[in-house]
Amino acid sequence: MQDSLTIGDLSARSGVAPSALRYYERLGLIRADRTGGNQRRYARAELRRVAFIRISQQVGVSLDEIREALESLPERRTPSPADWARLSASWRGRLDEKIRLLTKLRDDLDGCIGCGCLSLQRCMLNNPGDNLAKEGPGARLLLPPASPEGE
Numbered sequence: 734m735q736d737s738l739t740i741g742d743l744s745a746r747s748g749v750a751p752s753a754l755r756y757y758e759r760l761g762l763i764r765a766d767r768t769g770g771n772q773r774r775y776a777r778a779e780l781r782r783v784a785f786i787r788i789s790q791q792v793g794v795s796l797d798e799i800r801e802a803l804e805s806l807p808e809r810r811t812p813s814p815a816d817w818a819r820l821s822a823s824w825r826g827r828l829d830e831k832i833r834l835l836t837k838l839r840d841d842l843d844g845c846i847g848c849g850c851l852s853l854q855r856c857m858l859n860n861p862g863d864n865l866a867k868e869g870p871g872a873r874l875l876l877p878p879a880s881p882e883g884e
Contacts, residue, residue: 740754
């Protein structure tokens, strides 16, 4: 355990509060060994996992999805570039769709929120009488069509 990090070290290096690190550990996202005095010690490789968790959360990936992805990585060895590439490839479609939606939001709603629209006929948020409710929740004119259950 010589080259390991305390929870304070991991917190300082990752920018994540110790309480969040303990929560990540409870969820199985990261793991720690214990000293004889029951103190947590993290392998340095956990820094990479914490960075992955943070950036994944920032782009809207749930902790359940993050846990599933991390479970595909090797348990006790540092993931190789091939391991990370495989994980990345499995998320590529989802991330591409997020980028598409963010680009659409940026381009189509420029000045609209608040409400800069000059035409309610073309407003992407206007839904008189809630006519689009049958298509699903949310901003239906902005979101992709809802997929049937189970797909």
